[in-house]
Amino acid sequence: MSTNLEGNRAKLLISCPEKPGIISTVTNFLLEHKANIVHFDQHTTDPQAGIFFMRIEFDLEDFDSSFVQLESDLHVLARDYDLDWQLSSNKKKKRMAIFVSKMDHALMELILRWKSKEIPVEIPMVISNHADLKDVVESYGIPFYHIPMSKETKEDAEKKALELLKGKVDFIVLARYMQILSPNFISKYPNQIINIHHSFLPAFVGANPYVRAFNRGVKLIGATAHYVTNDLDEGPIIEQDVQRINHRYAAEDLKIAGRYVERRVLAEAVSWHVEDKVLVHGNKTIVFT
Amino acid sequence: MSTNLEGNRAKLLISCPEKPGIISTVTNFLLEHKANIVHFDQHTTDPQAGIFFMRIEFDLEDFDSSFVQLESDLHVLARDYDLDWQLSSNKKKKRMAIFVSKMDHALMELILRWKSKEIPVEIPMVISNHADLKDVVESYGIPFYHIPMSKETKEDAEKKALELLKGKVDFIVLARYMQILSPNFISKYPNQIINIHHSFLPAFVGANPYVRAFNRGVKLIGATAHYVTNDLDEGPIIEQDVQRINHRYAAEDLKIAGRYVERRVLAEAVSWHVEDKVLVHGNKTIVFT
Amino acid sequence: MSTNLEGNRAKLLISCPEKPGIISTVTNFLLEHKANIVHFDQHTTDPQAGIFFMRIEFDLEDFDSSFVQLESDLHVLARDYDLDWQLSSNKKKKRMAIFVSKMDHALMELILRWKSKEIPVEIPMVISNHADLKDVVESYGIPFYHIPMSKETKEDAEKKALELLKGKVDFIVLARYMQILSPNFISKYPNQIINIHHSFLPAFVGANPYVRAFNRGVKLIGATAHYVTNDLDEGPIIEQDVQRINHRYAAEDLKIAGRYVERRVLAEAVSWHVEDKVLVHGNKTIVFT
Amino acid sequence: MSTNLEGNRAKLLISCPEKPGIISTVTNFLLEHKANIVHFDQHTTDPQAGIFFMRIEFDLEDFDSSFVQLESDLHVLARDYDLDWQLSSNKKKKRMAIFVSKMDHALMELILRWKSKEIPVEIPMVISNHADLKDVVESYGIPFYHIPMSKETKEDAEKKALELLKGKVDFIVLARYMQILSPNFISKYPNQIINIHHSFLPAFVGANPYVRAFNRGVKLIGATAHYVTNDLDEGPIIEQDVQRINHRYAAEDLKIAGRYVERRVLAEAVSWHVEDKVLVHGNKTIVFT
Structure with a gap:
């Protein structure tokens, strides 16, 4: 603090x-x-x-x-x-690019904390593989770039993104960005890309963690903010938290309940990164909170 | 759920x-x-x-x-x-008026959850004793009414508010509204006005709870959502939660940290009220979560 | 309650x-x-x-x-x-056998809650594959049976245990019992054997979860109480909880910190089982807390 | 750690x-x-x-x-x-006297953590105003002194206790000790007497906090460990925590549920005190966890 x-x-x-x-x-x-x-x-x-x-x-x-x-x-x-x-x-704020797909809850949490100055950061751009969130992002005066991405166009799309980022951005936040970045892309921002994974890693590594959490009958769901490395979901963990659920939560309810813990965990991790409180040591972090 | x-x-x-x-x-x-x-x-x-x-x-x-x-x-x-x-x-959504002053964090939490349909509610209006939040509220297509209020104008201001609300609103949320409502106003919406108090009631009843929490050296700060009654800060508690702090938090830091728990507690309480999960019994509530 | x-x-x-x-x-x-x-x-x-x-x-x-x-x-x-x-x-208390190895923290939590009547249960016996805890168990007036167990003697040892249990016990708690029960044994007590696993399942399924938690750099460690089935660590989860840790915790510190959450989670699960609050549905539980 | x-x-x-x-x-x-x-x-x-x-x-x-x-x-x-x-x-362990009345949960938590070496401390004596816990304390090889206390005998009783403590004890823990120590007694151990209060101070300062918590309808109950000063319940707070409850908890249930959080909070506070992690600053503490 x-x-x-x-x-x-x-x-x-x-x-x-x-x-x-x-x-x-x-x-x-x-x-x-x-x-x-x-x-x-x-x-x-x-x-x-x-x-x-x-x-x-x-x-x-x-x-x-x-x-x-x-x-x-x-x-x-x-x-x-x-x-x-x-x-x-402190004179020079860090510059954060946000990558997002269609879901806006993690994006909005970051935008609100930026706007309220709770997180002292600049947001020079938001990049998305969909156009859905263009209006809301631009309403906050933040430039929005729509870069569609498919298996075939991935290389070009990443190239385009890297050009936009070049010299304008210090770190990147994947705020529920539903694409896997290539090793080439990641190598440009080592320990400077933060992802929010919607499970308590290493439980439910990979896709659809909420559905699998529902099927396993866990009593808590979680979220994990970590630096992105080439090993999917294996990068250094910055912050994790959980939320209690019960048998009344359908798989769809877990998604809604999970959004809240995702937002909190991501915002904390970004805040600590911005304040230079996170040091990486191999596959782990030291966080001086 | x-x-x-x-x-x-x-x-x-x-x-x-x-x-x-x-x-x-x-x-x-x-x-x-x-x-x-x-x-x-x-x-x-x-x-x-x-x-x-x-x-x-x-x-x-x-x-x-x-x-x-x-x-x-x-x-x-x-x-x-x-x-x-x-x-x-479920065919007929409840209609919620939000009263707010200058701080927007509680307001924005409600607006985002309304927009994402996490809370199935309608927001026919936002009423404020300041004009500061007019633009952001209206950008979501929600009517905003600025009703200034001073000791002298309180009666008139409340009357004006009651006219705006009449027939259009089922319940009211005080999202960090820094005015005390009169018994006459409260009597029109019994157990239908939800307030968020920025302390773990009954600790720090009254004004400036964060400053007093700082001075007392507590290790957790909290927030309390309750129905408004004529006894200030004494109405039936709907939800409470806390957040861990430490000696590094200055009084100002407590305010920022507290916003997060205020947002969560208020959003939960509103969600439960909207889903008819809260029953009042004297000065207490039964919440069927 | x-x-x-x-x-x-x-x-x-x-x-x-x-x-x-x-x-x-x-x-x-x-x-x-x-x-x-x-x-x-x-x-x-x-x-x-x-x-x-x-x-x-x-x-x-x-x-x-x-x-x-x-x-x-x-x-x-x-x-x-x-x-x-x-x-x-309520006239007839459930009868619980506790299986334990050398670590006594989970055992002692159950004994204390039994003694204080917080958990209304009878403890007709404690069975262990080691003799270490004989004195402390007997000091509470609880019969203690030492049944050594090796790969070769497992079948005989389980047979001996089943004879001791027969007609005297309604359910079994594995309070950090470091042996895997055979399908034959488990079949005698379907959904009546509760185990405490020292991780937030399904993270760190299997052996040495604290060491693996340390190596993965997680920010929370957990414990899981579940009914024992033939699929190791895959039985219906009754309760889970977590505890925050940080970079200062060595692997050994995680074990000590973990004891506390193990104790709490196991005691809650046993308490709910005793009060008939847990219903099993396939590989999941409904817990009416 | x-x-x-x-x-x-x-x-x-x-x-x-x-x-x-x-x-x-x-x-x-x-x-x-x-x-x-x-x-x-x-x-x-x-x-x-x-x-x-x-x-x-x-x-x-x-x-x-x-x-x-x-x-x-x-x-x-x-x-x-x-x-x-x-x-x-670290060569010289701190020496802790425990003061207790009739309830044994806080006492037992400390004894178990002492026995397991989780808290590296010596316990030269337990002092009680009742004889009830004599046997259990002595079964752990710890000397037990029964010093009855009434309004009339208080001065003498404290004198007797001070004589027992003299030169043998570094600090004192009040593990649900239902007597108020005199200013004279407290002055002998400044910031060296730890009390566990069964509420989330400053809520429910004074007697019967669980009954008052029940009557107020709070949604969380808490416990507070603090150094004892002459201002009752106003000493520097070392640790606090809370536990969620709901409308199903009768006043008596709150007492049982509260024991658990009391045990945890007191054990943490004692552990930090023993490891010299707590510094007092006026009426507040700095805890270097």
Whole structure:
């Protein structure tokens, strides 16, 4: 949580093999740059020989000049200490493209949270393989691109989408987008494509999870937001939640009930991604909520 | 839960002092009218001398004529057995007015669920003491009435609202409406006005519950949907839920986090009211979910 | 929920193919026998041509004689109307055998709820393939039988267990019992053996679910109570729940955290089974909570 | 979460007025002492002029000698930088006294988690104003002291309890102890007495919360674990949770249902206290889970 939407705040993510003194090194570095640490989160997979993850949120006075200096010095520090790092400024909002098909509930949840500024993000475009949602998207002043897609046209369609996205978008959200992206497409946005799957993965991997949940007689249905990888439904999980159901819910009722948990889970995951709270470690995530 | 949106389904609510044979009497009556019972719910506050509550959902063949006959015969049955009853048909959707001030999250949740048909309801009008939400409401084709309200103009404003509502509306939802309705207004819609209070009542009765929750250091924040009575925040509770927070949430963050649980709780309560699943008993409700 | 632990209450479960008038028939029958209905629950899988399920809780005056008469007359009614039925009296507690291996958390939860009378049940015996828990079980005055089991001795061991159970036990709970029962054994207690599986089935079917949950990076871990059938982990689910975890939980931590949700889920399922609230329909359950 | 129960781990809690460089200072200090940081948590109430809270879990090689040195040097550091601090070693378990009256559910939850080593704590004694639970407590090898208490004998009884506790106990848990401790008693264990209140505070402050919850018709009941202060039910909240109920729950049923959430909430709070995860800030807590 952070209510600071002003421009003097920055976030630094660091990961590296575990080594002694890494916290001291980085906090000393920030102190030298007159950064005032507001939030500090840390995780190590194994204190002996694991991977170290760190997220620091800090304020800078005289932001514009000091941020540039800090970023430039970070390159040196990172090289010396072999750090993976990512630095972002609250001054520059992340740009999110939404991919959608016909169902609008996940899309609308994102649009409402964007409009209310609950999620500080820009939405430069919505792309869909159907034209159905064109009007509602455009009514919010968001450009809508209809790119039809069939087995035959997939390669061309993805190419067209990539051209639209190029340089305009930082990450992509599949808000119930009923197409499978190609490895080529995914490779352009590694750990930058978020999907919402309408089951509590790994239960009901694949198609029609609600029908299968109904047939199995589960007592809770779920939803899973994850980064998209080439292994379908196997990417790093960002957030999951469930909702209680009972024998009165027909298969169709599960779909309706599920929408609500899908919306919540996706919105949380997007919010955390936007605030740089998610770090990927292999097929898992560390989320500093 | 009910996926039946077709016109051959009806719902019968009955309450009466507990007496032997009441279930037999009513189910025999329905059998004689060739009603096919789909859902049956029952509750008694005390099997010896309590109040008996019943909700029956049933299908009718040859609906139009048989519904009229059943309704007419119910008057006789109810008189003979001293029953309070309410009969409704899926053919006729309930009509809901939404009262709102400036915050739109609760309003939008209701509009989206109405649009997606998740809540089978009509929205003949939105009334607000501010003009801010006029455009967004009208973009959904819903009439919007701006009725400013101050201490001095309250009586006139309520009168104007009552005129707009008259004959056009079955129940009212206060979707974060920041005005207190007068006893006179409330008396026109007994147990037909639903309010969403942004706390887990009876904790933080009154104003500014999020600020007070922050100051008290609670670990969960909540929301409560209840019917409006003359005793502020004391009406029959329909639904409540909570959301986990932690020390990182500033008072302002609680407001944002709380919006989500407010939306969910209000939408559930409205949905149950629309489906005739809520019966009021004194200051409490029986909800047949 | 029912606080009535007195001896004048009975519970009747009925299932049959959906047919008109079944509720009237049964409630008239009960009225004739002067039964006072306290709770009535009903479900139909399809109002046109489904299966109808009903649970009625009722009080009888002059219990001893009227219960015998009602039971005897039910045989006739059931034959005439082709009903499956089960009648039980609060006077006669169900008898539960607990099977356990070395871990005691699920066992202790059941023992504590039995001792506090939260679950109105008798525990005539605990059977284990290890001797570890002998002392703690016997300290509660419950007979403990140690029946070692290996691949070679399984048939004999199960035979010995069946002899111990015979006539003394109504149902069996596998409270983290680390052996797979044979089809022969299971056939003696159809839908009368409850298992607790330490995952949110169908996720992580099979062995070591916590390790696999850790490796998959899920954000919630779960537990599932189900009736045991010959298809491992595929029996009708009675109850499920989940618990939130995060990246700080090592695989070992998941086991500890999981114990808590296992305990809760198993205790709920056993409680519902004891109160005749669970009806099995194919591979699913209807639970009238 | 921490699975490290070995003796080479220590935990350092620090609080102080917010000042630049405090993280650097402390982590440099630990680096000089060859501490290997495993978990680092931090919170500030206000980055400009608030209070700064920090919890560091770290391993030490050659533990026995280096821990002594580190502790001694910490006195100097704390004086120089005006730090409040607390250092603890996993080698030395905290000692918990349990105060109980007649109800045993909260007591048993703590005993079971102690026995299973889920909560790494010692229980040198249980003190009760009734003799009822003497046998069960002693069956676990825990000394039990019966100290009757009435209005007249309160002062003496508390004196006797304080003598028993003196030098043997680090903190006290009131596991449904139905007596109000005097300010004098509380002053001996500031922020070291944990109470479980059977409501979702501040709802239903005071006596009989379940009866009042029933009368108010709430849809969730809760429990609250908090540190005891002289203001009854107003101490810093450590943990809260809720459980869904419905109209079928009689007042007596709420008590039974509530036990479960009481047990969970109290066990969590005690576990966090034992692991030094709770810092008190005025009337609130920071919990680094």
